[in-house]
Amino acid sequence: MSKNSLARYYLRALELQVAGDPEPEFIPNEDSTVINLEHILPENPGPRWGQIDRETAAAFYQRIGNMALLQVTRNTQIGNRSFPEKQAVLKASSYKLTQEAASELSWGVKEITERQRRLAKIAVKTWPLTIR
Numbered sequence: 001m002s003k004n005s006l007a008r009y010y011l012r013a014l015e016l017q018v019a020g021d022p023e024p025e026f027i028p029n030e031d032s033t034v035i036n037l038e039h040i041l042p043e044n045p046g047p048r049w050g051q052i053d054r055e056t057a058a059a060f061y062q063r064i065g066n067m068a069l070l071q072v073t074r075n076t077q078i079g080n081r082s083f084p085e086k087q088a089v090l091k092a093s094s095y096k097l098t099q100e101a102a103s104e105l106s107w108g109v110k111e112i113t114e115r116q117r118r119l120a121k122i123a124v125k126t127w128p129l130t131i132r
Helices: 004-018 054-060 072-078 083-091 096-102 111-124
Strands: 035-039 067-071
Touching: 004 035, 004 067, 004 096, 004 111, 035 072, 035 096, 054 111, 067 072, 067 083, 067 096, 083 096, 096 111
Parallel strands: none
Antiparallel strands: 035 067
């Protein structure tokens, strides 16, 4: 997901589906000064991320399963911190999908892949295909 505006749209639509909103396609997305994307596994993870190297981070950094909606000020506060340091902020979010990410015990390839699968299941409900 290389376009942040699309990632925000997708995550917000999925969030509205989880919340039971009947009109998830209407999503204000132009203003990223209030809500933006948190890349839970940062692009440059550093030593706080243990065994996750730069190559792995580069492969998983921009996956939708690694992204969460978060208020800009809170996102700025947590920066590239480790997952345990980010958890409290993610958990305090009003977004259910962001809170859900915080419930993991750790964050890495396995968790990103599993979350991506869960989001895909929600996506089928959010944008159903109707064959006529």
